[in-house]
Amino acid sequence: MRRDYFELDVKHIDWVEEGGDPEKPLVRIDFHGPEGSLMDRLTDADGEHLDAAETDVAFRLQGDVNDPDATGVVSVTNRITGDFVLELNEDADDVLRFIRAAREYGKSEADVEDGQYRVEIRTDDDSDTVVYEKRTFLVYDADGNLLRGHSLIPSGVEL
Numbered sequence: 319m320r321r322d323y324f325e326l327d328v329k330h331i332d333w334v335e336e337g338g339d340p341e342k343p344l345v346r347i348d349f350h351g352p353e354g355s356l357m358d359r360l361t362d363a364d365g366e367h368l369d370a371a372e373t374d375v376a377f378r379l380q381g382d383v384n385d386p387d388a389t390g391v392v393s394v395t396n397r398i399t400g401d402f403v404l405e406l407n408e409d410a411d412d413v414l415r416f417i418r419a420a421r422e423y424g425k426s427e428a429d430v431e432d433g434q435y436r437v438e439i440r441t442d443d444d445s446d447t448v449v450y451e452k453r454t455f456l457v458y459d460a461d462g463n464l465l466r467g468h469s470l471i472p473s474g475v476e477l
Contacts, residue, residue, distance in 0.1 A: 345437050
């Protein structure tokens with residue numbers, strides 16, 4: 319599936335820098351392509367939507383994390399099969415700001431069941447196709463090494 323089929327928008331992250339009240343960060347991914355191919359990737363062998371525990375969200379840098387112009391690839395994968403559900407290009411600074419907001423939200427507001435951020439994947443008809451409450455967002459360097467200090471990893475989780 320082509321990366322340009324996807325458009326990513328984030329909400330509820332400015333409160334961290336502005337000192338406002340905590341809000342759960344939201345990443346909304348809109349899909350503008352053949353709906354059937356997305357639905358195939360968002361469902362399991364029984365035709366049921368993958369749930370949050372069956373997906374992983376990650377960011378793979380394409381350059382140095384300290385480069386202000388660094389970019390990378392946001393991905394959602396099927397944890398069971400390892401298949402990519404979707405990938406899209408994003409600026410590293412935007413993704414890292416989002417992760418910082420999710421980390422701060424987790425310190426102040428999130429409970430274990432509710433997650434530290436929300437992912438919504440929507441199709442062109444503007445309906446929420448899937449909604450995931452997530453607690454983990456892994457960041458990898460260009461060589462595929464996990465950057466723990468930039469990742470969102472809940473306490474007690476071993477990778």
